[in-house]
Amino acid sequence: MTPLSPAHSGGYRWVVVGNGENRRVRLFRAAATAAGLPTPRVVEWLDVLRDGGHHFADDELVRLDSPGEHSEVDRVLRGVTDPTRVEGTARWYTGFGAAVASLRGGCRLDDPAELAVLFDKRLCHARLTAAGVAVPASPTSGPVAPIRDWGDLRARMRAAGLARAFVKIAHGSSASGVLALETHPAGRIRATTSVEVTPSGALHNSLRVRRYHTESEIAAIVDRLAPDGLHIEQWVPKSSLQGRPCDLRILVVAGRATHLVARRSTMPITNLHLGGERGDPDAVRAAAGEHWTRALELAERAAACFPRTMCVGVDLLPTTHWREFVIGEVNAFGDLLPRITGLPGSPAAGADTYTAQIAAAPRWYGAVRTAFAPEDEHVPA
Amino acid sequence: MINDDHLSEFGGLPVFDFPERLAEPEHADTASFDHPAVESVAWRVGRIGWDSEVSWTDLFDRFLELVDTTRIRAFVVGSWVDIEEDPEEPVNAVLERLVAARDRFPALRALFLGDITQEENEISWIYQGQLTGLLNAFPELTEIVVRGSEQLSFPAVRHERLKKLTIQTGGLPATVVRELAAGDFPALTHLELWLGTPNYHGDAEIADLAPILAGDRLPALRHLGLRNSEIQDEVCAALAAAPVVARLESLDLSLGILTDTGAAALLGGQPLTHLKRLDLHYNYLSPEIRERLRETLSPKVELDLDTGGAETHSYEGEVWRYVSIGE
Numbered sequence: 001m002t003p004l005s006p007a008h009s010g011g012y013r014w015v016v017v018g019n020g021e022n023r024r025v026r027l028f029r030a031a032a033t034a035a036g037l038p039t040p041r042v043v044e045w046l047d048v049l050r051d052g053g054h055h056f057a058d059d060e061l062v063r064l065d066s067p068g069e070h071s072e073v074d075r076v077l078r079g080v081t082d083p084t085r086v087e088g089t090a091r092w093y094t095g096f097g098a099a100v101a102s103l104r105g106g107c108r109l110d111d112p113a114e115l116a117v118l119f120d121k122r123l124c125h126a127r128l129t130a131a132g133v134a135v136p137a138s139p140t141s142g143p144v145a146p147i148r149d150w151g152d153l154r155a156r157m158r159a160a161g162l163a164r165a166f167v168k169i170a171h172g173s174s175a176s177g178v179l180a181l182e183t184h185p186a187g188r189i190r191a192t193t194s195v196e197v198t199p200s201g202a203l204h205n206s207l208r209v210r211r212y213h214t215e216s217e218i219a220a221i222v223d224r225l226a227p228d229g230l231h232i233e234q235w236v237p238k239s240s241l242q243g244r245p246c247d248l249r250i251l252v253v254a255g256r257a258t259h260l261v262a263r264r265s266t267m268p269i270t271n272l273h274l275g276g277e278r279g280d281p282d283a284v285r286a287a288a289g290e291h292w293t294r295a296l297e298l299a300e301r302a303a304a305c306f307p308r309t310m311c312v313g314v315d316l317l318p319t320t321h322w323r324e325f326v327i328g329e330v331n332a333f334g335d336l337l338p339r340i341t342g343l344p345g346s347p348a349a350g351a352d353t354y355t356a357q358i359a360a361a362p363r364w365y366g367a368v369r370t371a372f373a374p375e376d377e378h379v380p381a
Numbered sequence: 382m383i384n385d386d387h388l389s390e391f392g393g394l395p396v397f398d399f400p401e402r403l404a405e406p407e408h409a410d411t412a413s414f415d416h417p418a419v420e421s422v423a424w425r426v427g428r429i430g431w432d433s434e435v436s437w438t439d440l441f442d443r444f445l446e447l448v449d450t451t452r453i454r455a456f457v458v459g460s461w462v463d464i465e466e467d468p469e470e471p472v473n474a475v476l477e478r479l480v481a482a483r484d485r486f487p488a489l490r491a492l493f494l495g496d497i498t499q500e501e502n503e504i505s506w507i508y509q510g511q512l513t514g515l516l517n518a519f520p521e522l523t524e525i526v527v528r529g530s531e532q533l534s535f536p537a538v539r540h541e542r543l544k545k546l547t548i549q550t551g552g553l554p555a556t557v558v559r560e561l562a563a564g565d566f567p568a569l570t571h572l573e574l575w576l577g578t579p580n581y582h583g584d585a586e587i588a589d590l591a592p593i594l595a596g597d598r599l600p601a602l603r604h605l606g607l608r609n610s611e612i613q614d615e616v617c618a619a620l621a622a623a624p625v626v627a628r629l630e631s632l633d634l635s636l637g638i639l640t641d642t643g644a645a646a647l648l649g650g651q652p653l654t655h656l657k658r659l660d661l662h663y664n665y666l667s668p669e670i671r672e673r674l675r676e677t678l679s680p681k682v683e684l685d686l687d688t689g690g691a692e693t694h695s696y697e698g699e700v701w702r703y704v705s706i707g708e
Contacts, residue, residue, distance in 0.1 A: 136431070137432070164502075182503065213580075234431075237431065237501045238500050245385055268499075319430075320431060321429060324431065326431060
């Protein structure tokens with residue numbers, strides 16, 4: 001890549017709100033430096049939380065990064081001392097929303113109202129549905145009454161005709177609290193999940209996917225998760241890549257699909273930290289063949305549901321022998337894709353996810369401000 | 382795993398999907414569609430669409446309307462699962478339709494019943510049915526593969542021309558093993574049974590396999606697979622002295638809980654050097670016993686000792702091992 005001079009970045013200065021010691025922040029700052037920009041200032045989430053907000057200068061381009069993987073931030077937001085705990089995400093959602101709302105000024109690449117939708121899988125599902133974007137069937141789409149407990153969950157699944165479903169905590173990320181649930185008319189049941197239950201009943205995310213086969217075990221997990229909010233989605237059978245079921249993370253930057261990671265696993269949960277393996281992107285394109293363009297378009301349409309958010313990571317489920325695609329999730333902080341370079345033919349060809357955003361941000365920000373701002377509002381040059 | 386992906390080939394032919402959309406109301410007027418020469422592919426009819434509203438039987442009826450089935454040599458029944466319904470009913474409807482359409486398939490030689498991935502339905506929860514009637518309806522069949530074993534049965538089964546019979550399961554009930562062992566398959570050269578685990582009704586014991594191990598009712602048998610078994614070691618011990626082994630060309634004991642005990646039994650039993658191939662992939666064997674197997678059998682016998690990702694787990698002082706395909 002040609003290094004970007006400060007002039008090329010439109011006279012903006014980058015600033016990152018994140019957990020400074022986290023590798024997301026490190027990688028972003030390194031990308032900025034490599035692009036010839038001054039090293040971005042870091043605003044710690046912990047400071048935002050302690051100070052009750054932060055004010056940015058008019059020429060600061062503000063990038064929000066994940067508040068995760070920091071035990072103290074996690075303790076403040078979720079109220080748990082052990083970061084592997086699954087519970088506390090409803091509290092996290094409220095706290096994180098308030099923290100985002102407490103940020104003032106600057107040029108923002110996100111939007112508090114859109115983040116509130118992105119971090120609620122039920123609202124996100126409803127927004128995608130309303131836009132005509134293909135999503136799995138769900139009885140919990142939009143502002144419906146929360147699922148109370150296991151009995152309520154089963155009743156909603158039955159009413160929706162779902163015998164196989166993914167049950168997700170509404171505000172979860174990275175497969176936390178996700179159960180792939182199979183029910184059988186004869187009463188048998190099976191759940192596949194990374195959730196581990198301690199003798200006291202507390203739930204932890206483990207690095208191993210396990211199966212539960214008894215209703216009492218599964219009901220105990222669901223009952224414990226329900227107060228945090230649950231989302232149910234039809235289990236769409238994923239197509240396979242190189243012999244294993246696969247889903248796709250497609251990063252969309254400034255409206256264009258730029259980066260791709262295929263995740264393959266023999267387990268229904270494909271996350272890489274749970275044993276999923278990366279698939280070959282060329283094999284993905286070969287498998288999808290003539291349908292590949294539609295896959296990218298679908299990811300871009302999903303991202304377009306969040307027009308004031310510059311970058312989202314869209315999870316796509318290939319199905320029907322790679323002829324159709326369905327949106328699994330849209331992630332606000334879905335850009336941690338180390339060593340992945342931009343798709344050939346995309347505006348980010350050859351660039352990592354951070355470099356791609358650095359290159360796209362000034363123009364995107366200007367365009368969004370123009371599109372959403374009243375005519376007379378000042379748009380920094 | 383084998384049920385991680387749909388078949389791409391069956392009966393020596395590439396698999397071609399009958400397009401599901403043709404059974405939808407908006408395509409009711411369609412009278413033809415692009416497809417390869419009928420006899421050049423294995424046709425698959427299955428509900429694969431994630432939002433499919435069409436039942437398997439509707440799909441099959443439309444298939445019969447649009448395709449000259451008389452030249453079809455290989456047919457793959459894909460997912461018939463309709464998760465909103467009673468699980469026994471859809472498969473019985475599939476079997477009834479196939480039997481009723483027998484005259485439409487005079488050239489059919491290979492049939493796959495249940496090309497269903499674990500993403501669609503785990504193998505242990507796939508319902509099958511009574512298949513003797515199906516085999517009787519297709520006397521020219523030379524190969525059948527069945528996936529899943531819920532409600533599976535083969536009462537009084539006899540088939541003159543069947544050469545290959547494969548049953549893939551996470552648990553094959555002893556009743557089914559006994560029915561097959563008592564059946565008559567004079568032409569059968571290839572028998573493959575996935576015995577599975579007791580968790581999913583795989584409760585067959587060695588005594589249930591005895592007629593197969595004796596081989597009297599399987600005069601043409603050349604390949605035997607007793608796979609994916611929780612009692613793989615016991616199966617090996619039984620094979621060490623089983624009369625049928627002497628006339629086999631190939632033996633497949635893969636995918637199960639095979640430990641040094643089973644391998645030692647094989648090594649200590651009758652000679653296996655007449656085999657062309659011995660498949661032990663997915664196993665819990667030590668380096669020492671692998672070496673002994675290699676010394677004894679390689680290179681004369683093609684030996685597959687790949688561990689296939691089999692992993693012993695310890696939990697609260699107990700050792701846990703699993704068959705490859707147990708769910």
